[in-house]
Amino acid sequence: xxxxxxxxxxxxxxxxxxxxxxxxxxxxxxxxxxxxxxxxxxxxxxxxxxxxxxxxxxxxxxxxxxxxxxxxxxxxxxxxxxxxxxxxxxxxxxxxxxxxxxxxxxxxxxxxxxxxxxxxxxxxxxxxxxxxxxxxxxxxxxxxxxxxxxxxxxxxxxxxxxxxxxxxxxxxxxxxxxxxxxxxxxxxxxxxxxxxxxxxxxxxxxxxxxxxxxxxxxxxxxxxxxxxxxxxxxxxxxxxxxxxxxxxxxxxxxxxxxxxxxxxxxxxxxxxxxxxxxxxxxxxxxxxxxxxxxxxxxxxxxxxxxxxxxxxxxxxxxxxxxxxxxxxxxxxxxxxxxxxxxxxxxxxxxxxxxxxxxxxxxxxxxxxxxxxxxxxxxxxxxxxxxxxxxxxxxxxxxxxxxxxxxxxxxxxxxx
Numbered sequence: 467x468x469x470x471x472x473x474x475x476x477x478x479x480x481x482x483x484x485x486x487x488x489x490x491x492x493x494x495x496x497x498x499x500x501x502x503x504x505x506x507x508x509x510x511x512x513x514x515x516x517x518x519x520x521x522x523x524x525x526x527x528x529x530x531x532x533x534x535x536x537x538x539x540x541x542x543x544x545x546x547x548x549x550x551x552x553x554x555x556x557x558x559x560x561x562x563x564x565x566x567x568x569x570x571x572x573x574x575x576x577x578x579x580x581x582x583x584x585x586x587x588x589x590x591x592x593x594x595x596x597x598x599x600x601x602x603x604x605x606x607x608x609x610x611x612x613x614x615x616x617x618x619x620x621x622x623x624x625x626x627x628x629x630x631x632x633x634x635x636x637x638x639x640x641x642x643x644x645x646x647x648x649x650x651x652x653x654x655x656x657x658x659x660x661x662x663x664x665x666x667x668x669x670x671x672x673x674x675x676x677x678x679x680x681x682x683x684x685x686x687x688x689x690x691x692x693x694x695x696x697x698x699x700x701x702x703x704x705x706x707x708x709x710x711x712x713x714x715x716x717x718x719x720x721x722x723x724x725x726x727x728x729x730x731x732x733x734x735x736x737x738x739x740x741x742x743x744x745x746x747x748x749x750x751x752x753x754x755x756x757x758x759x760x761x762x763x764x765x766x767x768x769x770x771x772x773x774x775x776x777x778x779x780x781x782x783x784x785x786x787x788x789x790x791x792x793x794x795x796x797x798x799x800x801x802x803x804x805x806x807x808x809x810x811x812x813x814x815x816x817x818x819x820x821x822x823x824x825x826x827x828x829x830x831x832x833x834x835x836x837x838x839x840x841x842x843x844x845x846x847x848x849x850x851x852x853x854x855x856x857x858x859x860x861x862x863x864x865x866x867x868x869x870x871x872x873x874x875x876x877x878x879x880x881x
Contacts, residue, residue: 519571541876
C-alpha cells in the first residue's frame with residue numbers, strides 16, 4: 467500500500483506489546499489452590515459495551531487477516547491492538563477520530579467512558595487470579611523539542627498510567643532506552659520494537675501487556691509422543707502430541723466442530739480450541755466465529771474428563787496492518803487528510819499514520835502457554851470419542867471468563 471509521505475517527514479510511532487507465557491509450576495503441584503477463589507465482579511454497563519466493542523474489533527480484524535492467510539499460521543492480540551489504537555485515538559480529532567471510533571466500535575460511547583473502561587478492565591485482570599501474573603504498562607516518548615497537549619498527555623497518564631519521557635531521537639541511546647523499557651516490561655520475552663530513531667521522529671507510544679499462568683491441570687510430560695497431524699491440503703506432519711489424563715475442561719460438539727475450553731490457574735483464564743469436525747474446514751468454522759456464537763457454544767459446553775491429546779506447538783507471526791485497518795474503515799488516518807491535531811502544542815505540522823506493524827510469538831507445551839505480541843503504529847506528518855484428539859488445523863483464543871476479554875486469538879495450520 468502506498469502511503470502519503472511529506473517532504474519534511476517526522477515520525478510518530480505507537481507500539482503495543484502483549485506477553486502471555488507459562489508458569490514454572492513443578493510437577494506434582496496440586497491442581498487447585500482452595501484459597502485462590504476468583505476475585506471477579508459484575509462489569510458496569512459501560513465496561514460491557516467497551517469490551518464488547520474491543521472483542522468485536524478483534525474478530526473483524528482476525529477475519530480480515532484470515533482472508534489473506536491461506537494455509538499459514540495466524541496469531542494476534544486483539545487487546546494489545548485495541549489498547550494501542552485507543553491511545554492514538556486520544557490524539558485524533560475531526561473525521562479521523564470519527565473513522566477510528568467507528569472502526570474500533572466505540573460509536574455511542576464518550577471518550578472518558580472508553581478510557582475508564584480500559585483502566586478498570588486492566589485492574590480487574592490484575593486481581594482475578596493470585597497465581598496468574600498480569601500487568602499492563604504504557605509509555606510515551608516524544609522529541610524534546612515538542613510539547614504534548616495537556617489533555618492528550620493527561621488522558622493517557624490517567625487511564626493508561628503512561629510514563630512521559632522527553633528524549634533526543636538523534637541520539638542512539640534513545641533507541642536503546644526504548645527497547646530496554648520494552649524488554650523490562652515483558653520480562654525479556656520481547657527485547658526490541660524500535661530498529662532506529664532519528665532527528666525527524668516526533669513520538670513513540672508503547673503499550674505492554676504481561677500475563678503469566680499455567681494449566682489448571684498439566685499435561686503429563688512422560689506421555690508426550692510423536693503422532694500425525696493432518697493438514698487441510700492432505701499432507702501430514704509428525705509432531706509431539708501432549709496427553710492430559712484426568713483433567714477437567716469444557717467441551718462442546720456439533721456437526722461441524724468441537725470446542726475445548728482448557729483452563730489456566732483458578733479457571734478464569736482459558737484457552738478455547740475450536741477444531742473442525744467431519745468434512746468441515748477451517749474456513750467453515752472461522753466463518754462462524756463471532757462473540758455471540760462463542761458464548762452460545764461455551765454455554766452449551768459440559769465438563770469433560772476424557773483424555774485429551776493435542777500438539778505442542780510454537781509459532782511466530784508478523785503482519786503490517788494498515789491495509790486491513792483501511793478495509794475496516796479508518797483509511798483516512800493513513801492519508802494527508804488525517805487529523806491528529808490533539809497531540810502536540812504549538813505545532814502546525816499535520817500527522818498521519820504511516821504503518822501499523824503487529825508481531826507475535828506463541829508456544830504451547832505441557833506446562834502452559836507462552837505468547838508475545840507487539841503492535842507498532844507509525845505516524846508521519848500529514849460424535850464424541852472417549853479420547854479427544856486435536857490432530858487437524860484449528861482456531862484458538864486465550865480469554866478471561868468473567869469479563870469475556872479476548873487477549874489472543876489465532877489459527878494453527880502448520881504445527
